[in-house]
Amino acid sequence: GEIAVPEKRMLKNEIRHISLRLINGIFNYINERRQKLEYLKRAPVFKRPETYVNNYRLIIDQLFKLLQKDVDIYISKQKSILNHNITRLEALNPLSILKRGYSVCIHADTNNVVKQLNDVEIGDPVVILLSDGSLLCNVKDSMRKGEDK
Numbered sequence: 001g002e003i004a005v006p007e008k009r010m011l012k013n014e015i016r017h018i019s020l021r022l023i024n025g026i027f028n029y030i031n032e033r034r035q036k037l038e039y040l041k042r043a044p045v046f047k048r049p050e051t052y053v054n055n056y057r058l059i060i061d062q063l064f065k066l067l068q069k070d071v072d073i074y075i076s077k078q079k080s081i082l083n084h085n086i087t088r089l090e091a092l093n094p095l096s097i098l099k100r101g102y103s104v105c106i107h108a109d110t111n112n113v114v115k116q117l118n119d120v121e122i123g124d125p126v127v128i129l130l131s132d133g134s135l136l137c138n139v140k141d142s143m144r145k146g147e148d149k
Contacts, residue, residue: 035139098130106124107126108125110123114126120142121139125137
């Protein structure tokens with residue numbers, strides 16, 4: 001019985017000591033959190049949130065304007081490329097050649113462009129395309145380069 005009493009007293013002291021350490025730990029944790037909260041409450045973002053919102057609005061507006069400018073530049077470049085390609089296509093377009101005073105001769109039966117004397121024979125029907133219409137003709141005669149008739 002005498003041995004149990006000192007042990008009981010030691011256990012009570014140890015429990016009291018552990019309880020105090022737990023309570024102190026909890027108080028310290030609460031104080032740390034309270035200090036952190038006070039620090040955050042003093043932070044400018046919480047004191048004047050509208051300032052931060054307005055600053056970010058300004059940044060977003062600036063970024064939007066830059067994006068709009070870049071999009072406009074991109075569209076302008078693409079239009080320039082498109083216009084250049086249209087000009088090149090028009091220069092190569094056979095109908096544009098007709099507008100400059102040239103004509104295109106097509107075999108009426110085969111719809112093939114006549115490029116050489118051998119592509120047609122005397123009497124063959126041909127269509128001559130002009131800028132404002134076409135001529136329906138029959139080959140009457142032919143003459144090679146350098147020949148005189």
